[in-house]
Amino acid sequence: MGQCPQCGDDAQPDPEHSGILWCLTCWHAWTLPREPHCPGYRPVLNSALRTLDEYRDLRR
Numbered sequence: 834m835g836q837c838p839q840c841g842d843d844a845q846p847d848p849e850h851s852g853i854l855w856c857l858t859c860w861h862a863w864t865l866p867r868e869p870h871c872p873g874y875r876p877v878l879n880s881a882l883r884t885l886d887e888y889r890d891l892r893r
Contacts, residue, residue, distance in 0.1 A: 835854050837856035837858065837859065837861055838861070838863065839856065839859055839861040840856060840858055840859045840861070842856055842857070842858040842859070843856075843857070844856050844857075845857060847862065852864055852865045853865070
């Protein structure tokens with residue numbers, strides 16, 4: 834599946850935890866890089882911040 838960054842031997846996925854690999858030789862464990870969950874998060878946050886800013890101007 835992968836290669837251990839510590840000893841260079843083969844790595845296997847952890848059966849109890851998804852996204853984690855571990856080496857059977859040196860028992861080193863590490864997580865796989867994850868992709869962002871929501872690619873549209875930043876535009877939604879920006880529009881929410883603009884709305885809050887406009888609301889703040891109305892309260893003055």
